[in-house]
Amino acid sequence: MLIKRRPSWFLPESEVTPRSVYLNRRKFMTGAIASAAALTAPGLLRAGDSSTTTPLTFREAPEYSTDEKKTPFDAVAKYNNFYEFGTGKGDPAKYAHEMSVDPWSVEVDGECARPGRYALEDLLKPHDYEERIYRLRCVEAWSMVIPWVGVPLATVLNRLEPNSRAKYVYFETLHDPKQMRGQRSLFSTIDWPYREGLRMDEAMNELSFLAIGLYGETLPNQNGAPIRLVVPWKYGFKSIKSIVRIRFLEEQPKTTWELLAPSEYGFYANVNPEVDHPRWSQKRERRLPSGVLRPNWLETRMFNGYEEQVAHLYKGMDLAKFY
Numbered sequence: 001m002l003i004k005r006r007p008s009w010f011l012p013e014s015e016v017t018p019r020s021v022y023l024n025r026r027k028f029m030t031g032a033i034a035s036a037a038a039l040t041a042p043g044l045l046r047a048g049d050s051s052t053t054t055p056l057t058f059r060e061a062p063e064y065s066t067d068e069k070k071t072p073f074d075a076v077a078k079y080n081n082f083y084e085f086g087t088g089k090g091d092p093a094k095y096a097h098e099m100s101v102d103p104w105s106v107e108v109d110g111e112c113a114r115p116g117r118y119a120l121e122d123l124l125k126p127h128d129y130e131e132r133i134y135r136l137r138c139v140e141a142w143s144m145v146i147p148w149v150g151v152p153l154a155t156v157l158n159r160l161e162p163n164s165r166a167k168y169v170y171f172e173t174l175h176d177p178k179q180m181r182g183q184r185s186l187f188s189t190i191d192w193p194y195r196e197g198l199r200m201d202e203a204m205n206e207l208s209f210l211a212i213g214l215y216g217e218t219l220p221n222q223n224g225a226p227i228r229l230v231v232p233w234k235y236g237f238k239s240i241k242s243i244v245r246i247r248f249l250e251e252q253p254k255t256t257w258e259l260l261a262p263s264e265y266g267f268y269a270n271v272n273p274e275v276d277h278p279r280w281s282q283k284r285e286r287r288l289p290s291g292v293l294r295p296n297w298l299e300t301r302m303f304n305g306y307e308e309q310v311a312h313l314y315k316g317m318d319l320a321k322f323y
Contacts, residue, residue: 053213053217053218053219053220054217054218055216055217056129056149056212056213056216056217056218057129058128058129058130058131058149058213058216059128059129059130059131060130060131061130061131061132064130064132064133064134064207065132065133066133066134066135066145066305068135068145069145070133070145070146070147071144071145071146071287071288071289072289073214073215075144075288075289076144076146076214076215076223077093077220077222077223078090078093079288080092080093080222080223081138081140081236081237082096082182082222082223082224082241083182083188083190083194084173084174084180084182084183084192084194084242085098085099085180085181085182085222086181086182086185087182091182092221092222092223093220093222095181096220096221096222096225097221098179098180098181099174099176099179099180099221099225099242100179101221101225101226101242102226103119103120104119104120104226104227104244105117105118105119105120105244106118106120106123106227106243106244106245106246107244107245107246108160108245108246108247109245109246109247109248110166110170110247110248110249111162111163111165111166111248111249111250112160112161112162112163112166112248113160113161113162113163114159114160114161115160120226120227123156123227124151124156124210124212124227126159127151127152127155127156128151129149129150129151129212129213130149130150130151131147131148131149131216132147132148132150132209132230133145133146133147133148134146134148134207134209134230134232135232135304135305136230136232136236136239137235137236137271137285137300137304138235138236138237138285139235139236139237139265139269139277139282141277141280141281141282141284141285141286141300142285142286142287142288142290143285143286143287143288143298144287144288145287146214147214147215147216148209148211148213148214148230149211149212149213149214149216149217150209150210150211150212150213150227150230151209151210151212152206152208152209152210153203153204153208153209153210153229154203154204154205154206154208156210157169157203157204157246160246160248162200162248163248165248165250166200166248166249166250167199167200167249167250167251167252168197168198168199168200168248168249168250168251168252168253169197169198169200169203169246169247169248169249170195170196170197170245170246170247170248170249170253171195171196171197171229171240171243171245171246171247172193172194172195172240172243172244172245172247173193173194173195173240173241173242173243173244174193174242174244175192175193175244177192189260190256190260191256191259191260193244194240194241194256195240195253195254195255195256195259196229196237196238196240196255196256197249197252197253197255197267198231198238199252199313201313202231202310202313205309205310205313206309207231207232207233207306207309207310208229208230208231209229209230209231209232210227210228210229210230210243211224211227211228211229211230212226212227223241224239224240224241224242225242226242227242227243228240228241228242228243229241229243232304232306233270233271233303233304233306233307233309233310234268234269234270234271234304235269235270235271237256237257237265237269238269252267255267257269263278264277264278264279266322266323267322268314268319268322268323269323270303270310270314270319270323271300271301271302271303271304272302272303272319272323273299273300273301273302274302274319274320275319275320275323282300283299283300284297284298284299284300285297285298285300286298
């Protein structure tokens with residue numbers, strides 16, 4: 001008899017919140033390939049959202065889940081860091097509708113056999129979409145639990161055929177000040193475009209994910225439409241939004257927050273309750289939604305609770321030095 005070993009964070013299907021609770025007006029087919037047209041078809045304007053969204057077709061992946069209560073859609077859509085639209089938490093939801101995501105393409109270059117400009121549907125269409133429910137921990141000590149829809153990052157990168165010199169993967173966000181008012185702000189201290197990167201073994205880890213949706217529909221603009229990275233064991237600023245470039249590099253790239261404040265934000269940005277931010281503790285987090293009278297504080301876990309899946313990537317490293 002074949003016995004399959006489940007991850008420590010496996011959630012039995014019987015414990016998953018029924019779809020009807022949070023998408024009671026939708027019924028999705030399971031185990032099918034999402035239509036590329038879903039990325040561009042006329043969609044729905046949802047409460048707390050600044051952009052239209054479209055239902056997606058995907059399979060559920062309960063092996064990548066959690067038994068924690070999911071953050072309500074409104075909180076996910078209204079409370080964001082996306083400085084391209086402003087520094088306030090409500091600015092992305094207020095202004096992100098000014099960005100057009102149709103059409104969308106991703107430039108691929110660097111140490112790989114298949115460089116070029118890929119239309120988003122061409123980059124994604126060979127792959128089945130799946131839903132993964134991940135914890136998201138912000139470096140600012142707040143957190144969410146979000147049901148993402150997308151594809152494993154490794155499946156996309158493997159198709160691009162990185163060569164033996166590719167040691168890192170670099171990402172860029174759209175740079176378009178006409179559409180992104182935060183980029184044209186005179187008060188911005190960021191050197192645009194927003195840049196992020198992963199070591200190759202991090203990018204190829206089973207948890208690394210390219211999301212094109214949440215809560216069963218395409219991403220709202222303020223959440224990184226039409227495609228974003230999700231790296232659940234790292235602080236949220238590593239999960240770069242609205243990706244327009246993927247580059248394979250031999251040398252470690254400089255990333256936006258590392259360039260802006262290197263003493264506060266390192267390249268790795270792994271969730272680590274034992275290494276505080278210079279200006280606040282990382283030992284606890286405020287799970288949203290949260291209020292003044294009920295702040296909903298939780299103890300932060302090493303690697304955001306994904307230690308079993310990723311700790312081997314950093315064996316022998318000084319995590320206070322490589323923060």
